[in-house]
Amino acid sequence: MMPEILKDMMPITKQCLLDMMTQQHVRTVTNAKVKEITADHVVYEKDGKDVTIEAHTVVSAFGYRAYDPLTELAQKYCDEVVTVGSAVKAGNALTAIQEGYQAGLKI
Structure with missing residues (x-):
């Protein structure tokens, strides 16, 4: 759960996107845990x-994490692997x- 959205975006791009979201009446909720989603409510x-x-x-x-399924396998077959x-x-x-x-x- 993060306190803000678009944290790693360039400031000018972030502001433009936030402005568009405001114009479209997009509601943002941060630091929350979703418990139920139905056809008409959350x-x-x-x-x-x-x-x-x-x-x-x-x-x-949901954010993102590093994902590396191949380095270990590649190291079995290659002398030098750069990830x-x-x-x-x-x-x-x-x-x-x-x-x-x-x-x-x-x-």
């Missing part, structure tokens, strides 16, 4: 209390591209 727990709100569309954002991007640490595409570029320069 029940969530926040600060130890159950809250029910009307909702016709629900978007769930980059979200396999090392969950992040953004620009970071992953930079890491891949730097790894490619070392070949």
Whole structure:
């Protein structure tokens, strides 16, 4: 549960997206645990209390974690393996591209 949304977005892009969400009357709830979603409402727990709100569309954002199912396998068959991007640490595409570029320069 995070206290804010779009935390790792560039500030100007984040503000533009937040403005669009406001214009479309998108309600954001953070630091909450969803308990039930039905056809017309959502029940969530926040600060130890159950809250029910009307909702016709629900978007769930659960964050992200590093995911690396291949490094260990690749190391069995390759002398040198360089792991980059979200396999090392969950992040953004620009970071992953930079890491891949730097790894490619070392070949």
